[in-house]
Amino acid sequence: MSNRNLSQLDRALFGLRSLVINGEFSGGQRLSEVAVAKQLGTSRTPLRQAMDRLIAEGLLERIETGGCRVATFTREDISDAIEVRGVMEGTAARMAAERGVDAKLLQAANAVLDLIDIAIAHPDGADFDSYVRHNTRFHQLLAEFPRSPLIQREIERMILLPLASPSAPLGEQAIITGFLDSLRYAQRQHRAIMEAITNREGARSEALAREHAQTCDVIHNPR
Secondary structure, eight states: OOGGGSOHHHHHHHHHHHHHHTTSSOTTOBOOHHHHHHHHTOOHHHHHHHHHHHHHHTSEEEOTTSSEEEOOOOHHHHHHHHHHHHHHHHHHHHHHHHHOOOHHHHHHHHHHHHHHHHHHTOTTSOOHHHHHHHHHHHHHHHHHTTOOHHHHHHHHHHHHSTTTSTTOOOOHHHHHTTHHHHHHHHHHHHHHHHHHHHTTOHHHHHHHHHHHHHHHHHHHSOO
């Protein structure tokens, strides 16, 4: 997918996310709309929208006197958060395989994966909004599989953390260079996790879910 296929908002989102995640700004640094818009080659309207989205995601913080600043975090914070989510989801997958999963939940999860297939096969490259929505739903269902309120609560808490979310911020470079291949690989992992759970393979289910979290780390936190 080339840069010209991205909308103005997408370019602002992916570009600003990339700058923030790659440490181009200092933690706590106030962002100048004019300077950032010039740096990204975009107008200020989509940039403001992008800033609002990044505030919601936890990458930026709103300043009471106006404008926004960069939240304080490190690459290690991102990796650590994703590692913890991988442990939790791996445990959920193993427990689900060992205990068995309600047929309706399995059906719902497979239906969501079918929708992800459609999203990543979009003629323009990918329907990112659809992918994010359905990917998040799949991970929510995975948390429900083992019928453990404790496990479900902890995974849902992790999903709400912007940097640990399975649909965490994406850098523009990842979108342009091989990002769709990464999404397709992650989707194959989803299918493998579902197969292992359905076949009641506890250890394999756990290992696949943990590996999947590391794939998310590579996608969202490229070195």
